[in-house]
Amino acid sequence: MAGRSMQAARCPTDELSLTNCAVVHEKDFQSGQHVVVRTSPNHRYTFTLRTHPSVVPGSIAFSLPQRKWAGLSIGQEIEVSLYTFDKAKQCIGTMTIEIDFLQKKSIDSNPYDTDKMAAEFIQQFNNQAFSVGQQLVFSFNEKLFGLLVKDIEAMDPSILKGEPATGKRQKIEVGLVVGNSQVAFEKAENSSLNLIGKAKTKENRQSIINPDWNFEKMGIGGLDKEFSDIFRRAFASRVFPPWISLSGLDLLASFLFL
Template sequence: MAARTMQAARCPTDELSLTNCAVVSEKDLQSGQHVTVKTTPNHKYVFTVKTHHTVAAGTIAFSLPQRKWAGLSIGQEIEVSNYNFDKSKQCIGAMTIEIDFLQKKSTDSSPYDSDKMAAEFIQQFNNQAFSVTQQLVFSFCDKLFGLVVKDMDAMDASILKGEPASGKKQQKIDVGLMVGNSQVIFEKAENSSLTLVGKAKTKEARQTIINPDWNFEKMGIGGLDKEFSDIFRRAFASRVFPPDIVEQMGCKHVKGILLFGPPGCGKTLMARQIGKMLNAREPKVVNGPEILNKYVGESEANIRKLFAEAEEEQKRLGANSGLHIIIFDELDAICKQRGTGASSTGVHDTVVNQLLSKIDGVEQLNNILVIGEPHDTKYSAL
């Protein structure tokens, strides 16, 4: 889009003011575009836009924090043009945010988990533009918080290529793009009564889904570092890239890993320690025989319950959903080769069918990883 003159307006609804987007008519721009707003010859601000039918063509609506940050007034004429991110240099690796209650009368002494707050922040504002000094409002646990972006580091380019972190000091950036594996660090504003708990109060190297300091020897699994490292980088490399890049490349995420080998080789031990090497939510560990139920349909229902949380989150957040890990111990107890079950009900067949439909069915889930650990070394059901 060539630069054009538009008129600043007030955000039409409170709900839209919480999106951190400038709101425009669909006749002017498309949702998800990034634009530069030039208010004076020396002042430019980058926004992500969202369309809404109530906004008149030729106007661009801002929330009160956005107008305060950019020094905009209602009816002011501003120059708007496209902004294109260089994703090799401008993806946000770590961002420090100052936080306080939006209104002093709504303060309370309850502790707020900065880890959950950071995860929710990334989900709400994924693939949006942010700038140092930017002001915005953030809704968390039915409370409104005022935020100010204090500092941003660019993501390590080697991580974006699916390689191990280079260890180089990251460049500071003034404008960056929030991606799913960015790190958000919250700092309490000076003189604020807000109480923060959790690890996301300090800057840690959590730019990749694989913990950079994991070590199988420390976990009690030694001698297989290279092999396991190769396996997991292949499984998670596609999840390191921003969702839009993955979609453009036509890549599909690895959604299942089958560990096999003779008893005592470390399959179960590695599965138990999987959560320690990943920057993801706590894995669900399921013993295969516990899935089975003598009542018809209950075994399949147990499978559906395991995937319900991931399914709900994908419907709500789409490509921005976090990774859900499900570990099946003794997988061969429920996933026998189809057609070989001795039961007249065919319960094993239907359980396998239900599991496969969740992993790779018509409405397949892209935010799950299933790790199977069978007891039988000649396992071949899947």
Template sequence: MYGGVMRVAKCPNEELSFTNCVIVNENDFPLKVKYIQVTNDQAKHFIYTIRHDRGVKPGHIGFNAIHRKQAMLSLDQEIRVEPYVHDPHRQLIGSMILEADFLQKKSTTNEPYNTDQMAMTFMEQFAKHGFTVGQPLVFKFQDKKTLSLTIKEIEG
């Protein structure tokens, strides 16, 4: 059994924080594990897609700031983490409704966005990701425009 009690850490670098994955050490989870379930102090469960990187010490799990805020986690906090296996026959996403905003309010613009291109870029960046309603995401779109996305609806 992999996982168990682990300590919350920062994402090892900015590039990994934009993947919207939780970062784990390969000694804690084998490469075949793609998703984990995290349980916080309030017994709430969160499903995340994981990525392996040696920048995270064994026994630690790297979250970006948005995921720490969503799951109400603080650095160095102990949390329960276990592999999550989805049912590919019942848990596939057909469509999602996302709400977009600027991640940093000082970089707002009135220039229109090509939503078809945004959808295609999103699908390229987040193929095979696990998502839940209410989950926040960081999304880089053209010319390093960084948006904050929130999943509003998911249809299977």
């Protein structure tokens, strides 16, 4: 689909501003689609869409963090085109996110469990586009946090072919959150946020299923060849989302974030 000119608008509701989605009228796009927004020839930003009847057809609405990230102003003319993810290369394996309290007045010393945060994040933002440098607001335990995406690494699809994992961490700029994506939180510099749990860093949030399972290292090398493919294939469905085949890759004040 060729790009079309649309006008940037303000997100219509507080609830929608917390979805991290751009908002359009259903006459223009469907909810769940992804688009690339071009603000200039060299600046493009990827968003997932939701629809709302109050958005004027021909407009696309953004929250304040989204407008800040993309450098958008209300009424600005932008080019919008549909975007399709390559799910063999752009599913997010791990994502590092900087986190802090959204408001100074909401600062407290309570411990925040990053494992629960990560699970809630995946639930809230499943099948959504994320980019390095993206800013957003995250609601957790009735408190709002400001997030900044620091790093994204793609899942390694090689194990789906019955091959050893490459061991390489392929960094990507834009990716799609799926049910098996892993999220690691790190508090912003000088933040007093008290993070606990295992999802504080990527290094501490490794999958309990190791794609590089090696029986030889366990002292039973004779079984390595026979079992490695079995284990790799058996666990592939747990490491990757179900749409990948084993046979291949076939409420605060609105001004805060509206």
